[in-house]
Amino acid sequence: MKIIVIGGGIGGLTLARICLDAGFQVEVYEKRSLPEMLSGAGGIFIQHNAMQVYQWVWDRKIYDRLYEQGGTILEGGFLSKHGELLYRSTPNLAQAKDMGVCLLRSDLQQILYEALPPETVKTGYAFKNYEETDKIRVFFQNGHCAEGDVLVGADGLYSAVRSQSQGKPRLEHPIYSGTCCWRGYFEGDDLPIDKQYSWAEYWGQGDRLGYFDVGAGRFAFYAFANAAAGGTDEAEGGAWNVLRSRFSNYANPIPAILDALSAQPIYRDDIYDREPLGTVWGQGRVTLIGDAAHPVQPNLGQGGCMAIEDSFELIRQLVLVRESETIPSMLRQFEASRCDRIARVFATSRQVGQTGQATHPIACFVRNWSYKLIPTWLADLQFKWLYDYHPEPIDR
Numbered sequence: 001m002k003i004i005v006i007g008g009g010i011g012g013l014t015l016a017r018i019c020l021d022a023g024f025q026v027e028v029y030e031k032r033s034l035p036e037m038l039s040g041a042g043g044i045f046i047q048h049n050a051m052q053v054y055q056w057v058w059d060r061k062i063y064d065r066l067y068e069q070g071g072t073i074l075e076g077g078f079l080s081k082h083g084e085l086l087y088r089s090t091p092n093l094a095q096a097k098d099m100g101v102c103l104l105r106s107d108l109q110q111i112l113y114e115a116l117p118p119e120t121v122k123t124g125y126a127f128k129n130y131e132e133t134d135k136i137r138v139f140f141q142n143g144h145c146a147e148g149d150v151l152v153g154a155d156g157l158y159s160a161v162r163s164q165s166q167g168k169p170r171l172e173h174p175i176y177s178g179t180c181c182w183r184g185y186f187e188g189d190d191l192p193i194d195k196q197y198s199w200a201e202y203w204g205q206g207d208r209l210g211y212f213d214v215g216a217g218r219f220a221f222y223a224f225a226n227a228a229a230g231g232t233d234e235a236e237g238g239a240w241n242v243l244r245s246r247f248s249n250y251a252n253p254i255p256a257i258l259d260a261l262s263a264q265p266i267y268r269d270d271i272y273d274r275e276p277l278g279t280v281w282g283q284g285r286v287t288l289i290g291d292a293a294h295p296v297q298p299n300l301g302q303g304g305c306m307a308i309e310d311s312f313e314l315i316r317q318l319v320l321v322r323e324s325e326t327i328p329s330m331l332r333q334f335e336a337s338r339c340d341r342i343a344r345v346f347a348t349s350r351q352v353g354q355t356g357q358a359t360h361p362i363a364c365f366v367r368n369w370s371y372k373l374i375p376t377w378l379a380d381l382q383f384k385w386l387y388d389y390h391p392e393p394i395d396r
């Protein structure tokens with residue numbers, strides 16, 4: 001079986017490695033140049049559930065490299081902007097030795113790319129359209145044509161594969177969350193950061209700022225604020241000035257982190273999601289994974305983790321293709337099998353976003369007190385379903 005993958009992000013690269021492990025041929029087509037594909041803003045949490053997948057991929061080599069490169073997620077906490085601890089998270093949440101790994105996005109992309117033979121990923125190939133017969137023929141903007149048995153759209157929020165499979169010239173605009181997010185990283189060794197915590201997130205009114213250990217003395221940061229879509233920082237003299245005026249009244253170590261950020265690039269994005277598609281994501285020999293199928297708000301740090309889980313579950317179905325089970329029927333079974341979990345991640349991500357972004361002083365007061373009063377074991381119980389994911393190795 002030959003699988004054509006559009007998009008060389010977390011989902012597309014992970015899927016390609018799992019295809020090779022299963023003995024399938026695979027080609028990944030990415031529209032960006034290689035240096036662009038290997039870049040990315042800030043850091044990312046690859047949480048326990050997604051690490052469970054990498055345990056069964058490429059003889060654990062990606063798994064081991066992620067732990068070598070990144071920061072292991074141990075304890076973390078939500079705090080008020082005044083530095084009061086509201087909720088402390090430990091690996092008990094997943095009944096595991098840790099909660100996974102955090103690393104810079106560029107490091108993650110590099111590790112995933114290096115897990116593939118160099119000819120697998122073709123950069124500078126923008127998907128144009130496809131034709132389906134008893135095969136799939138895929139056409140690119142540069143005139144190239146590729147042929148395979150399955151087409152997987154791993155091409156992100158504005159997926160062109162999804163729009164063609166739904167018979168639309170382009171996708172509807174995604175749903176704006178009402179928040180924008182700044183991201184970047186800083187050197188943390190000399191900063192007054194409580195190293196007991198691998199991550200911490202401070203909640204204000206309509207804004208919040210978090211940081212996390214991405215290994216080798218570096219920390220990634222993110223900051224959310226309620227804002228109109230399409231805003232920029234230009235009028236206020238750039239992102240750093242905006243962050244300073246918004247967050248410098250937060251408790252230590254936030255002011256010190258803001259100072260450290262002056263030396264680093266800061267990226268700003270608006271945050272979007274899309275309502276889940278339900279039980280059917282693709283059509284015929286075409287399916288979707290990751291953000292192409294189900295972009296979620298990043299408040300749980302699970303969008304990329306879901307793309308990793310999708311990749312594994314997709315190949316689990318495709319290895320079962322026999323004469324009685326056609327490729328399209330196995331693709332639909334894959335999509336249906338992911339539907340409930342994705343819907344829950346989508347809804348919980350929105351809910352956590354609304355909690356973190358509360359603006360009214362009374363709402364913030366109630367939020368902070370309820371987080372303080374709820375016992376940790378009870379708060380953890382809410383997320384048991386998320387970390388209760390135990391993939392078994394794929395039967396080849």
Ligand SMILES: Cc1cc2nc3c(=O)[nH]c(=O)nc-3n(C[C@H](O)[C@H](O)[C@H](O)COP(=O)(O)OP(=O)(O)OC[C@H]3O[C@@H](n4cnc5c(N)ncnc54)[C@H](O)[C@@H]3O)c2cc1C
Binds near residue numbers: 006008031047154
């Ligand atoms: C602020 C923020 C923080 C986040 N934090 C986390 C986190 O901590 N943990 C987590 O798991 N997730 C996190 N996420 C979500 C995560 O980034 C996404 O869910 C993840 O990147 C999705 O991976 P993907 O491979 O599906 O898509 P993408 O990463 O979007 O990759 C799509 C790829 O397809 C390419 N492409 C697009 N169109 C075409 C085309 N026409 N032809 C060829 N190639 C094309 C793109 O160039 C890109 O390389 C966060 C998101 C945001 C915005």
